Amino acid sequence: MSGSIHDAALLRVFDAVIFQKTADRFDCVGNLPSWFPPSGLSQEIELSPEQLLERSFFLQHFLHEAQPWWDSAETGQWKSGLWSEPALFGEDVVLEATAVRHGSVRYVILQRFGPEILPIQPLLQKAREEQLSHRQAVNHHERTEARLGSRLAKSEQERDDVMAVLDGLGLGAIMVDANREVTFISGKARELLQIDPDRMIGRSLVKGLPWKTEDNARVEAMGRLPVAQRQVVSVVMERKNRSTRALEIEVQDDPRDSRKTILLLKDVTEMEELRRQLVGPTQFHDLVGKCPTMRVVYERIRDIATVDVPVLIEGETGTGKELVARAVHQLSLRHDHPFLPVNCAGLTDSLLGSQLFGHKRGAFTGATSDHEGFFESAEGGTLLLDEIGDMPLSIQTTLLRVLQEGEIIRLGESRPRKVNVRVLAATNQHLQELVQKGAFRADLLYRIRVARLTIPPLRERREDIPLLSTAFFMKSRIALGKMHVLGIAPETMQRFLRYSWPGNVRELKGALEYALIHCRGESVLPTDLPPEMCDVSPAVQTSPFYKPNERQLILEALTQTKGKRAQAAKLIGMSRSTFYRRLADLNIVQEESFP
Amino acid sequence: MIQKKICMLGGFAVGKTSLVKRLVSGIFSEKYLTTVGVKIDQKSLSVRGQDILLVLWDLYGDDDFQKVRASYLRGASGYILVIDGTRKETVDVACRLHELALKTIGSVPFVLLLNKHDLVDEWVVECPVVSDLSDQACLVSMVSAKTGEGVEAAFSALSEAMLKS
Numbered sequence: 001m002s003g004s005i006h007d008a009a010l011l012r013v014f015d016a017v018i019f020q021k022t023a024d025r026f027d028c029v030g031n032l033p034s035w036f037p038p039s040g041l042s043q044e045i046e047l048s049p050e051q052l053l054e055r056s057f058f059l060q061h062f063l064h065e066a067q068p069w070w071d072s073a074e075t076g077q078w079k080s081g082l083w084s085e086p087a088l089f090g091e092d093v094v095l096e097a098t099a100v101r102h103g104s105v106r107y108v109i110l111q112r113f114g115p116e117i118l119p120i121q122p123l124l125q126k127a128r129e130e131q132l133s134h135r136q137a138v139n140h141h142e143r144t145e146a147r148l149g150s151r152l153a154k155s156e157q158e159r160d161d162v163m164a165v166l167d168g169l170g171l172g173a174i175m176v177d178a179n180r181e182v183t184f185i186s187g188k189a190r191e192l193l194q195i196d197p198d199r200m201i202g203r204s205l206v207k208g209l210p211w212k213t214e215d216n217a218r219v220e221a222m223g224r225l226p227v228a229q230r231q232v233v234s235v236v237m238e239r240k241n242r243s244t245r246a247l248e249i250e251v252q253d254d255p256r257d258s259r260k261t262i263l264l265l266k267d268v269t270e271m272e273e274l275r276r277q278l279v280g281p282t283q284f285h286d287l288v289g290k291c292p293t294m295r296v297v298y299e300r301i302r303d304i305a306t307v308d309v310p311v312l313i314e315g316e317t318g319t320g321k322e323l324v325a326r327a328v329h330q331l332s333l334r335h336d337h338p339f340l341p342v343n344c345a346g347l348t349d350s351l352l353g354s355q356l357f358g359h360k361r362g363a364f365t366g367a368t369s370d371h372e373g374f375f376e377s378a379e380g381g382t383l384l385l386d387e388i389g390d391m392p393l394s395i396q397t398t399l400l401r402v403l404q405e406g407e408i409i410r411l412g413e414s415r416p417r418k419v420n421v422r423v424l425a426a427t428n429q430h431l432q433e434l435v436q437k438g439a440f441r442a443d444l445l446y447r448i449r450v451a452r453l454t455i456p457p458l459r460e461r462r463e464d465i466p467l468l469s470t471a472f473f474m475k476s477r478i479a480l481g482k483m484h485v486l487g488i489a490p491e492t493m494q495r496f497l498r499y500s501w502p503g504n505v506r507e508l509k510g511a512l513e514y515a516l517i518h519c520r521g522e523s524v525l526p527t528d529l530p531p532e533m534c535d536v537s538p539a540v541q542t543s544p545f546y547k548p549n550e551r552q553l554i555l556e557a558l559t560q561t562k563g564k565r566a567q568a569a570k571l572i573g574m575s576r577s578t579f580y581r582r583l584a585d586l587n588i589v590q591e592e593s594f595p
Numbered sequence: 596m597i598q599k600k601i602c603m604l605g606g607f608a609v610g611k612t613s614l615v616k617r618l619v620s621g622i623f624s625e626k627y628l629t630t631v632g633v634k635i636d637q638k639s640l641s642v643r644g645q646d647i648l649l650v651l652w653d654l655y656g657d658d659d660f661q662k663v664r665a666s667y668l669r670g671a672s673g674y675i676l677v678i679d680g681t682r683k684e685t686v687d688v689a690c691r692l693h694e695l696a697l698k699t700i701g702s703v704p705f706v707l708l709l710n711k712h713d714l715v716d717e718w719v720v721e722c723p724v725v726s727d728l729s730d731q732a733c734l735v736s737m738v739s740a741k742t743g744e745g746v747e748a749a750f751s752a753l754s755e756a757m758l759k760s
Contacts, residue, residue, distance in 0.1 A: 057600070057650050058635050065666050081664060082632025094632060124660055125629045128607050131658075132627070135682055139719060 019053060021070075021106040026050055035112055038090045053108070058083045059097060063108070066099035070106050082113065163187065172265035175254065180205050180220075183260075192247065192265050194239060211237040211247075218478045223251045223261050229483055234268075234474075246272040285327040287320055288471045289464040293456045297324070304451045305331035310403065312388075312448050313426040315455030318506030321426040322384060324453055329382040334422055337381030340374050345390035352395050354411055357402070363412025375408045375419045382422045388448070389429035389440060396441045399423075403447050423448065458501040458508060465496050468505060472512045473524070482516045489523040499533055551586045554579070558588075596639070598648045599757050600670050601750075604663065604696065605677035606688035607656025610710040613740035614677065615653045618750055623741050630655045633667060640747075642754045649754065657688055665699045673704040673757045675749070676728065680709045680718040680737070693728060704756035706749050707732040713739040 017036045019026035062080040069078040080097035094113040163186050172189030185197045206216045215235045233249040246269045254260035284298040305328045313321045329339040358373030407416035425448045434440035515528035557568035569579035603611040619636050634653040657663045679685040729735045733756040738745035
């Protein structure tokens with residue numbers, strides 16, 4: 001080592017203290033750098049450089065660790081790594097010890113690294129600060145995520161709770177946004193409507209829900225009304241198993257955003273069924289009525305529907321023959337195929353023939369292309385030939401052949417085509433009389449009346465008038481936007497009951513619509529009715545369908561007034577003329593009304 | 596006086612230096628200054644009437660930049676594993692260093708400190724996470740170098756354990 005490591009200039013470059021190991025101690029060699037021993041410390045405790053070395057915990061550890069290396073034959077150097085020991089060397093003094101060997105001589109070189117010459121410090125500091133900063137950001141995001149997750153979970157829990165309550169109450173919920181698109185459907189609503197929520201969410205409310213278009217219109221119309229005027233909308237929908245489900249729909253504004261709507265659905269099928277059982281059936285498909293005659297009609301429709309034979313439906317105009325035909329079709333095995341109604345009246349032979357059986361291009365003037373007739377269009381389904389009594393004889397002949405052979409021949413063609421169509425015929429005429437007059441083929445009549453249904457005129461089922469009136473009223477007031485009209489006045493209903501209804505149910509519907517259009521108050525009054533109903537003759541329009549307790553009411557009034565009819569009429573709020581008429585109608589004689 | 600070497604072990608910025616400074620000088624600095632190399636401090640404690648000089652080896656934080664040299668652990672009578680309660684990854688570092696200590700110096704007393712208890716609202720480390728270490732430590736304590744909470748008690752507990760062992 002002498003002659004090289006002792007060189008003063010070299011030691012200055014290293015800025016180091018060098019100790020040489022002798023037998024059992026370390027001696028300082030060469031000149032000491034200015035920083036060693038550290039100022040203050042050596043003066044206070046008056047330690048020599050060698051004593052400092054011996055007092056340093058780190059150096060003692062290092063020398064202990066270096067000993068095996070010194071004893072080995074390894075070359076190079078053994079470094080301690082950076083360390084600081086403020087108690088001995090002062091604050092901010094970073095040192096590193098290196099063990100080296102030169103021949104048999106062992107040395108320890110002690111180097112100082114001040115802040116200005118320790119480049120690793122700022123780099124490490126920056127890298128770790130960035131890591132900490134990143135970690136803090138990640139932690140912040142994680143906490144935010146956790147907080148939001150927690151809020152979401154809480155919201156979902158609250159929503160589930162609300163849904164559970166609604167489900168428990170049998171209420172389904174549908175939420176609709178400002179664009180009238182469905183945004184949410186509760187489990188109960190899915191169950192009630194038998195719909196796939198994935199196919200409903202984001203779709204238009206009108207297009208998405210499985211009830212009728214007019215029901216949708218009613219729901220939409222109800223939503224446009226002020227909250228105070230809204231009422232429950234009753235809807236009957238057909239289920240997949242073809243049974244029906246009765247729903248009551250309450251339209252509410254979303255309390256958080258009035259542009260959004262909440263539909264609350266309540267299943268009232270059971271209640272309706274109980275009601276139906278109590279009062280008897282009031283409706284059969286689209287037919288309304290509960291009178292015994294109509295119940296017989298419903299029974300016969302059920303019987304006839306599943307037997308695939310032609311049916312003749314007879315009834316005056318406006319009695320609902322087409323509705324009966326539709327009910328037959330709906331209940332038949334052909335319900336998944338078309339139902340086509342064709343009016344046979346007022347068309348020429350060739351035009352009706354063309355419509356029914358189709359034609360070939362050029363078959364007649366104006367036949368510019370091949371045309372498929374109704375029989376082909378209704379393939380697999382049902383064809384209603386309305387007003388069949390007005391069908392020209394030539395077409396009757398063709399129709400007979402079609403019914404017998406199950407084949408049609410388009411006009412202008414000779415090739416028969418197989419058709420599979422159930423024929424229902426409807427008429428408001430006595431076909432038997434037409435046969436006798438030669439206007440209708442007897443063989444066709446026998447063919448089409450294999451099964452027969454006769455619809456009673458409205459005047460023969462007056463007890464259904466209140467039911468029909470109410471049904472039409474409820475539908476029409478919404479359709480016409482007359483929500484301020486709340487009911488039909490009793491005197492109007494009386495007039496309905498007395499009227500002869502030559503136009504039957506269709507006329508009743510029209511009369512109600514007329515009255516609603518003209519109605520300005522809360523009730524439909526007799527003055528709102530069409531002119532032809534303003535002068536109803538009681539003598540002609542005798543009706544047995546008064547309220548069951550009316551007789552009792554009149555008798556009690558007469559008893560209380562000791563037979564004074566004017567006073568009795570006043571007592572029960574009836575005009576004298578009406579009162580006298582009721583007495584006659586109800587066969588109440590003076591003797592039985594009071595002693 | 597009995598001297599005992601204690602190593603402070605843990606990831607970077609878990610608060611090893613701050614804990615030592617709190618113990619030795621009773622002060623705390625908010626400013627983070629990374630430790631380069633090893634810093635040797637001393638602290639005298641009196642444990643059950645017995646004076647003991649703790650030679651505290653505050654080792655640099657173990658991370659991808661610097662790995663703790665096993666040789667620094669040799670001669671230690673005990674060690675303190677420090678975890679930052681706000682950083683989950685410091686648990687893994689503590690576990691790794693515990694393994695290193697076991698391998699290097701065998702089973703000696705150690706305490707497990709979950710530091711930064713003053714920031715408990717931001718903690719992400721839960722006690723079950725450190726249960727394996729907890730079972731072996733002679734003390735598991737939630738401490739705060741900033742407030743001084745639990746610091747001296749932790750060193751005293753380790754001293755007591757070291758004296759017993």
